[in-house]
Amino acid sequence: MWLSHTQLASASVPDLIGFLASPHELIRSQAARELVNRKEQPAVAWPGLLAARADGSWVVRMQVPRAAVHLGVAPEEAVPVLESLLDDPSDIVRGYAAWALERFGRGTQADILAELVRQGRHKPPEAKAGRTRRCT
DSSP states (O other): OOHHHHHHHHOOOHHHHTTOOSSSSHHHHHHHHHHHHHHHHHHHHHHHHHHHHGSOOOHHHHHHHHHHTTTTHHHHHHHHHHHTTTSOHHHHHHHHHHHHHHTTSSSSSHHHHHHHHHHTSSSOOOOOOOOOOOOO
């Protein structure tokens, strides 16, 4: 089950926050991504997305660091959340958290992830010829 383009486009920010409680992972991930990409009503969207930190899907949780950056969350509010996401079970979520921390001036993404590897909290990326991944 998923939301159509029309449903996403016509949904209000409170509607999208409501979709974050859906039992369907795809709907939750669509709603979280849409909240970030719209950049509307950050004072309403950010608290809704903060609750998504506990979601069972990394696809939903990865939107929290993106939201901190793209919604313009104040550093004093965003940085503790992002630092807590460095302990997320998903490498992808940890990568996005490091990316967002770099945008908040807390070091480079590479250095943050290297420190996590050194501490045994993150596995080093596998070398894949010709393939790189950048967070946005």
